[in-house]
Amino acid sequence: MSDHLAELAQRRASLQLKAARQREQLGAEVQAFESRVSGVDRLLGASALLQKPVLLVGGAALLFFIGPRRVLGFAGRAMLLVSTARRLLRLKQ
Numbered sequence: 001m002s003d004h005l006a007e008l009a010q011r012r013a014s015l016q017l018k019a020a021r022q023r024e025q026l027g028a029e030v031q032a033f034e035s036r037v038s039g040v041d042r043l044l045g046a047s048a049l050l051q052k053p054v055l056l057v058g059g060a061a062l063l064f065f066i067g068p069r070r071v072l073g074f075a076g077r078a079m080l081l082v083s084t085a086r087r088l089l090r091l092k093q
Contacts, residue, residue: 063071
């Protein structure tokens, strides 16, 4: 009987190890999937902003009155600032 219990304990330990490996693999796959889908999430968020006519009219007026070079320069600096802030926040966590 003790041989049978030892065999069951060994099988249980083996299955627990296998389950732990599978959890790690699944976690890595989910993380990779989330990183690919995050771009789609951002795009959907941006499209929700574009559905507001006030933002569209304001953006067009800004482009018209200030000029495309200034607007694009400002947008480039703003994107740099946002990406730097996100990296700093990730480092903080």
